[in-house]
């Protein structure tokens with residue numbers, strides 16, 4: 096696994112980050128600990144969680160693992176978590192306010208059993224809290240030694256640009272990363288969010304790199320999902336819901352991934368992850384798994400280098416439908432300097 100700098104910070108992280116959203120849910124504590132062991136044995140040093148994953152249980156499982164393993168293993172881990180979403184239904188138990196974030200960061204530190212969080216991420220934008228209030232709160236966390244860096248998640252282009260500019264105006268450290276949904280089935284962020292992140296020097300940490308499992312080929316045309324899979328257990332689940340995601344382009348992308356995987360003698364997960372991890376601006380793909388075997392297959396993607404032809408085939412088949420303007424051909428021409436007679 097190669098190392099990359101964590102966005103515009105000086106820290107180094109592996110290009111595959113271990114996501115832990117399944118911990119305490121689909122994966123019990125012993126499987127979760129086995130995944131953490133396997134991940135660090137393979138050379139990984141970057142773990143992502145959030146307070147809301149299994150309502151705090153994912154952080155607690157990681158905390159118990161950190162406590163049980165020798166410090167020469169745990170000291171290497173760059174630990175990322177998030178705050179913003181509700182852990183209870185009290186009026187101030189949600190959002191990016193000073194009040195909520197102060198309680199949330201202390202609760203995460205307690206559950207993880209660490210003195211400092213390496214990367215504290217705002218889980219999503221909050222339209223009700225002034226950005227300056229959130230930034231001053233984060234600056235206080237850095238000064239108090241509770242967090243080392245902060246990052247954003249699920250922000251749109253204008254939201255992250257506004258935050259970066261306010262941070263500069265207030266002389267507060269800039270965010271270092273953006274964690275968006277990004278995979279071969281969801282590329283619309285390339286129109287506005289990726290350019291904004293690159294302009295601000297933020298590293299991308301894509302979540303759902305396998306589209307919630309779709310890119311492994313486990314879901315089939317005209318077959319309602321069954322069995323112990325994410326959609327087998329709940330076909331309507333989240334972004335990856337069967338009826339929401341299945342369409343002609345999805346099946347074409349899956350066919351192309353399968354063709355390339357068969358040609359190379361590797362799993363479909365390896366192909367989809369290799370494509371994503373090597374997209375412009377990506378620092379690390381956040382890999383998720385239910386079992387150690389799935390994790391093992393996903394870790395193998397670090398060894399797979401796609402050819403330019405394979406990459407071009409995947410780029411073409413997965414390109415999101417785009418109208419001519421402002422994100423399509425005519426808009427892009429107008430934004431450059433080559434358009435002759437353009438208005």
Ligand SMILES: NC(=O)c1ccc[n+]([C@@H]2O[C@H](COP(=O)([O-])OP(=O)(O)OC[C@H]3O[C@@H](n4cnc5c(N)ncnc54)[C@H](OP(=O)(O)O)[C@@H]3O)[C@@H](O)[C@H]2O)c1
Pocket residue numbers: 113114115116117121143144218248249274301302303304305306307308309311313323324325326364381382383384385388389390392393
């Ligand atoms: N910031 C955010 O808002 C946000 C949102 C979501 C996730 N995340 C982060 O991103 C991480 C990854 O997200 P994700 O779990 O949605 O990623 P994903 O890689 O798209 O989906 C993971 C799921 O796909 C299936 N899978 C994974 N590897 C497989 C393999 N080799 N073969 C067959 N099936 C496989 C498993 O589900 P089944 O076996 O159950 O089918 C697994 O739980 C999370 O752990 C979390 O850290 C962040």
